Amino acid sequence: xxxxxxxRSIYPxxxxxxxxxxxxxxxxxxxxxxxxxxxxxxxxxxxxxSRLLRFTGGLYVEVMRxxxxxxxxxxxxxxxxxxxxxxxxFNSALIGLTLNSAGYMxxxxxxxxxxxxxxxFEAAASQGxxxxxxxxxxxxxxxxxxxxxxxxxxxxxxxxxxxxxSAVAVEEVASWMQTVGSSSFRFFETFVIAAVVYLVxxxxxxxxxxAIGRWLFRQPEAYR
Amino acid sequence: MSAQLLTYMPLLxxxxxxxxxxxxxxxxxxxxxxxxxxxxxxxTFLPLRLLALLFTEFFRSIPILIVLFFVFFGMxxxxxxxxxxxxxxxxxxxxxxxxxxSEVIRAGLESVGKGQWEAARAAGMTYWQMMRHVIVPQALxxxxxxxxxxYIATLKESSLASIIGYVELTKTGLLIRxxxxxxxxxxxxxxxxxxxxxxxxxxGGAALERRFHVNxxxxxxxxxx
Numbered sequence: 001x002x003x004x005x006x007x008r009s010i011y012p013x014x015x016x017x018x019x020x021x022x023x024x025x026x027x028x029x030x031x032x033x034x035x036x037x038x039x040x041x042x043x044x045x046x047x048x049x050s051r052l053l054r055f056t057g058g059l060y061v062e063v064m065r066x067x068x069x070x071x072x073x074x075x076x077x078x079x080x081x082x083x084x085x086x087x088x089x090f091n092s093a094l095i096g097l098t099l100n101s102a103g104y105m106x107x108x109x110x111x112x113x114x115x116x117x118x119x120x121f122e123a124a125a126s127q128g129x130x131x132x133x134x135x136x137x138x139x140x141x142x143x144x145x146x147x148x149x150x151x152x153x154x155x156x157x158x159x160x161x162x163x164x165x166s167a168v169a170v171e172e173v174a175s176w177m178q179t180v181g182s183s184s185f186r187f188f189e190t191f192v193i194a195a196v197v198y199l200v201x202x203x204x205x206x207x208x209x210x211a212i213g214r215w216l217f218r219q220p221e222a223y224r
Numbered sequence: 225m226s227a228q229l230l231t232y233m234p235l236l237x238x239x240x241x242x243x244x245x246x247x248x249x250x251x252x253x254x255x256x257x258x259x260x261x262x263x264x265x266x267x268t269f270l271p272l273r274l275l276a277l278l279f280t281e282f283f284r285s286i287p288i289l290i291v292l293f294f295v296f297f298g299m300x301x302x303x304x305x306x307x308x309x310x311x312x313x314x315x316x317x318x319x320x321x322x323x324x325x326s327e328v329i330r331a332g333l334e335s336v337g338k339g340q341w342e343a344a345r346a347a348g349m350t351y352w353q354m355m356r357h358v359i360v361p362q363a364l365x366x367x368x369x370x371x372x373x374x375y376i377a378t379l380k381e382s383s384l385a386s387i388i389g390y391v392e393l394t395k396t397g398l399l400i401r402x403x404x405x406x407x408x409x410x411x412x413x414x415x416x417x418x419x420x421x422x423x424x425x426x427x428g429g430a431a432l433e434r435r436f437h438v439n440x441x442x443x444x445x446x447x448x449x
Contacts, residue, residue: 003302066376066422067415068383070394075415078407156285163287167387174289178297187298195286202285 003188010189013180020176021197027090027172028159028201031097035158036151038098039105046110057106064103070164072096077168093165101158108150112143145217152209156202163198173197229409232400239396240417246392247379250314254321254378255371261326262333276326283323288381292316296388309390313382321378328374332367333359365436372429376422383418393417 045057064072073096080092087095116139124134166175177194181187264276283291296312299305307315336359344354386395397414401407 062423063415063419066380066419066426068380068394068418070383070386071397071411071415071418074394074398075407075411078401079411082407160285160287163289164384166289174287174293177290178293181293181297185301187294188302191290191294191298194290195282198286198290199282206285 005188006186007189009184010180010186010193013176013184013190016171016180017173017176017193017197020171020173023090023165023170024159024162024172024197025201027094027097027162027165027170028155030094031101031162032155032158034094034098035101035105038102040109042102042106043109043113046106047113061103061106064100065107069096069100069161070167072100073164073168089165089169093162093168093170096168097158097162097165100161101154104154104157105151108147108154109143111150112147113139115146116142148213148217149209152205155205155209159201159205160198228404229400229413232410235400236393236396236413236417239391239393240421242391243379243382243393244421246310246313246385247317247375247382250317250321250382251325251371251375251378253314253318254325254374255329257318257322258325258327258329261322262329265326265330266333280323280326283320288316288320289384289387291319292384292388309385309388312388313385313390316384317378317381320381321374324374324377325371328370329363329367331370332363332365335366336362369429369433369436372425372432376425376429379422379425380418 042057042060045053046061048054048057073093076096076099077089077092080087120138120142121134124138129138162172163174165172166178169175171179173194177187177190181190184190261276261279264272265280267273267276292313295307295316296309299307299312340358340362341354344358349358382392383394385392386398389395391399394414397410401410404410
């Protein structure tokens with residue numbers, strides 16, 4: 001039996017798609033913001049003078065990078081309620097996604113910090129900079145330049161990874177594809193639409209990163 | 225409770241082997257596919273280059289899960305091809321792995337200086353002789369270490385097979401969770417098993433990196449670069 005490609009048969013589900021795309025977007029944006037914050041903390045831990053903090057930070061990164069996100073999502077979704085922590089599927093997916101992504105963010109940010117020559121820390125200290133001034137004016141601008149590209153790739157990775165939230169009952173784009181596909185038998189069309197949604201989201205981040213990067217890191221007038 | 229868990233250990237270990245086999249197979253197919261795509265990306269024929277670029281960008285910009293859904297649920301409807309959960313997962317993982325591997329392999333091939341390609345040509349080598357004796361031995365040093373990373377990623381992604389009901393490591397953990405009626409211990413054990421496997425592989429990868437680093441240095445020193 002030949003398969004007739006027909007978008008018309010999934011028109012009725014397009015309203016759900018808008019809600020699903022919103023969920024994907026919200027989940028990704030929140031996870032990105034939170035994991036950058038937590039990742040920065042872990043990166044600083046890994047550079048701390050305290051051996052215990054360094055070890056804990058390193059352990060966190062290794063655990064998150066070597067365990068499947070799906071297993072972490074299941075732990076948050078199934079095991080935390082057993083300890084009395086009940087939450088919505090969306091929140092548990094957000095926690096799992098954030099914990100996982102923070103491990104990668106920490107490594108990216110740490111690589112950025114390592115790239116700042118130690119002499120600069122000493123020079124700033126000798127100039128009487130406070131710690132905040134040191135980071136604000138000397139370290140962070142350089143770190144930002146180094147981590148800019150890998151950070152963009154990690155943002156895309158988070159958007160793609162948010163699809164696993166469908167496994168813990170969050171109604172986002174991947175679960176939209178699955179539900180609509182199985183109720184209308186239109187898996188090809190739903191696949192094409194879901195793929196387009198993810199492609200657009202990822203390429204916005206990708207092309208946006210390149211365009212903003214060109215503008216941010218343009219050469220000053222005098223050196224051109 | 226832990227005694228009960230102990231009785232499930234053989235089951236988990238067997239499932240771990242299934243996971244390792246599944247991801248290894250996907251990586252191998254991905255390496256072959258990735259090589260072809262990398263060569264297409266470096267071809268002088270523009271349409272071929274564009275097609276390869278499209279393939280890589282496409283599979284890097286969509287989640288593996290929706291590819292898996294399409295391969296497993298969609299292929300039987302659209303093309304009349306019925307795939308087992310194992311085959312469907314292998315295909316989805318291999319598609320993704322070949323897009324990643326093509327970038328790794330391209331970086332490896334491009335790391336071999338242009339002069340080497342020209343010199344091999346000038347020495348009258350055929351394409352295969354040049355690849356076999358000049359390009360590939362040098363490119364492999366750049367390709368192997370990141371391939372270990374791709375393998376770890378593929379191994380983690382193979383957990384998605386549990387979503388379409390294939391009994392590998394993650395699904396086994398979920399089944400044990402259901403029989404035991406307790407989530408915490410089995411799922412934590414599941415995470416631990418994955419961690420040990422992947423951490424072991426990454427240690428091997430780090431050793432490989434160190435070894436090749438030394439070799440690369442010696443090689444360039446010998447070549448007087």
